Amino acid sequence: MPVTKFDVMEKYRYLNGFNSYLESEAVPGALPIGHNSPQKPPLGLYAEKLSGTAFTAPRHENKQTWLYRILPACSHPPFTSSLPQSSSTETTAGSSSKQQLHYIPNQLRWDPFDEPSEGEIDFVSGLKLIAGAGDPTLKQGLGIYIFSANSSMSSREAFYSADGDLLIVAQDGCLDIRTEFGWLLVRPMEICVIPRGVRYQVHLVENKPVRGYALELYQGHFTLPELGPIGSNGLANPRDFQCPVACFDEPQPPSSQDGEATEWKITAKFNNGLFVTEQKHSPFDVVGWHGNYFPYKYDLGRFNTIGSISFDHPDPSIFTVLTAPSDHIGTAVADFVIFPPRWLVGEDTFRPPWYHRNTMSEFMGLIQGSYDAKKGGKGGFVAGGASLHNVMSGHGPDAESYEGARNADLKPVKVGGEGNSCAFMFESSFMVGVTDWGLKTCAKVQREYSSHSWGGVKVHWTGETKERNGYLLEE
Ligand SMILES: O=C(O)Cc1cc(O)ccc1O
Numbered sequence: 272m273p274v275t276k277f278d279v280m281e282k283y284r285y286l287n288g289f290n291s292y293l294e295s296e297a298v299p300g301a302l303p304i305g306h307n308s309p310q311k312p313p314l315g316l317y318a319e320k321l322s323g324t325a326f327t328a329p330r331h332e333n334k335q336t337w338l339y340r341i342l343p344a345c346s347h348p349p350f351t352s353s354l355p356q357s358s359s360t361e362t363t364a365g366s367s368s369k370q371q372l373h374y375i376p377n378q379l380r381w382d383p384f385d386e387p388s389e390g391e392i393d394f395v396s397g398l399k400l401i402a403g404a405g406d407p408t409l410k411q412g413l414g415i416y417i418f419s420a421n422s423s424m425s426s427r428e429a430f431y432s433a434d435g436d437l438l439i440v441a442q443d444g445c446l447d448i449r450t451e452f453g454w455l456l457v458r459p460m461e462i463c464v465i466p467r468g469v470r471y472q473v474h475l476v477e478n479k480p481v482r483g484y485a486l487e488l489y490q491g492h493f494t495l496p497e498l499g500p501i502g503s504n505g506l507a508n509p510r511d512f513q514c515p516v517a518c519f520d521e522p523q524p525p526s527s528q529d530g531e532a533t534e535w536k537i538t539a540k541f542n543n544g545l546f547v548t549e550q551k552h553s554p555f556d557v558v559g560w561h562g563n564y565f566p567y568k569y570d571l572g573r574f575n576t577i578g579s580i581s582f583d584h585p586d587p588s589i590f591t592v593l594t595a596p597s598d599h600i601g602t603a604v605a606d607f608v609i610f611p612p613r614w615l616v617g618e619d620t621f622r623p624p625w626y627h628r629n630t631m632s633e634f635m636g637l638i639q640g641s642y643d644a645k646k647g648g649k650g651g652f653v654a655g656g657a658s659l660h661n662v663m664s665g666h667g668p669d670a671e672s673y674e675g676a677r678n679a680d681l682k683p684v685k686v687g688g689e690g691n692s693c694a695f696m697f698e699s700s701f702m703v704g705v706t707d708w709g710l711k712t713c714a715k716v717q718r719e720y721s722s723h724s725w726g727g728v729k730v731h732w733t734g735e736t737k738e739r740n741g742y743l744l745e746e
Pocket residue numbers: 584585586587623624625627633644660666667696
């Protein structure tokens with residue numbers, strides 16, 4: 272697609288830094304100096320503030336950006352509700368604002384989700400809510416999505432969500448994302464975050480379909496986890512987060528006979544309902560911006576993994592890339608955790624994850640390769656599939672993985688090295704419900720997940736039960 276005022280090298284240039292205060296100008300002089308809202312901003316631009324927190328949020332939490340654009344975002348006719356076109360879209364992000372969630376204690380696992388085989392499905396129509404908790408109207412909770420698309424959004428279309436910040440995990444195929452702030456190329460093993468309200472469009476690269484996972488945060492924002500005794504570097508380092516540079520469309524001359532400019536379609540996700548409007552000017556008209564509220568991407572290959580070099584399997588919190596804290600310190604609304612290739616050297620240690628029941632819910636996906644606690648292959652935990660271990664649902668290695676690890680020679684092993692494996696987890700303090708799409712429509716639930724995984728766990732008990740009982744009785 273044509274890129275105005277912007278060559279390809281420029282398109283893939285980024286600004287670096289997490290939560291930094293950044294600025295970008297596509298035309299020198301677009302940003303006013305020492306001033307946010309002069310009487311007449313430079314170059315005849317409009318100044319527009321985009322707030323990511325309440326005006327009065329404390330400085331360390333305050334997020335906002337000043338946009339200098341050709342026309343303000345408010346210049347559009349009223350939105351109208353976009354009704355589902357067919358029953359197959361009933362659980363598309365927001366076609367119904369009251370999607371029923373089913374809360375069930377069973378362990379769940381899904382085969383890889385289908386990439387669309389027919390029709391034109393773009394990022395917005397291919398975004399399916401699979402699980403969630405809370406309510407966007409109260410700014411509480413989160414939504415978990417699977418997306419797949421076989422076509423780019425129109426270059427005259429933009430989407431935004433008023434419901435929350437969207438963390439996108441690319442699993443298959445690349446997403447070339449145009450945002451109001453500029454372009455972001457997101458490849459498999461990369462993630463991006465599009466903040467609440469930011470308008471964007473998603474293109475395929477070389478027409479290759481895309482598939483992945485996403486988490487929408489109805490409350491707060493992602494931040495980097497504390498490092499505590501790890502020190503001042505490690506895990507995801509701030510300079511590896513990349514944000515776009517400004518890029519804009521110039522006003523289009525009227526194209527049709529009657530002098531009307533071409534229409535742009537804007538779709539808003541608002542309380543999980545979709546609303547549309549059409550306007551005659553490009554929403555991608557931001558010539559310069561400055562602030563700390565912007566979309567960003569991160570290459571998971573840059574994650575500096577820390578692990579045990581003595582004994583015992585540490586908590587997976589050491590693999591946290593981003594965390595969205597709740598008001599209770601240490602308890603996250605959502606953590607984004609990865610399991611990248613790493614060396615395991617623990618002595619006298621059962622190396623895969625232990626069996627456990629967690630007060631947090633654990634939704635997992637697999638970007639590529641395999642996961643050391645679960646067998647792969649058909650009916651296993653496979654790239655593009657998912658699992659959900661809800662609050663207090665017992666889980667751990669399947670019987671086969673347990674026996675393997677119990678008898679393994681404990682020499683140093685690079686886990687996940689062969690397939691450059693990377694599983695991830697959306698861990699939340701909320702109990703999450705599963706949608707009808709997740710339970711039925713997608714038709715990917717593995718009915719035998721629990722029995723295949725744990726039906727065959729063996730008794731290894733070596734205590735002498737009878738004699739012990741006898742002893743206890745004599746006492
Ligand atoms: O359940 C899982 O597979 C995820 C997980 C991994 C780990 O190393 C420790 C705890 C945990 O929940």
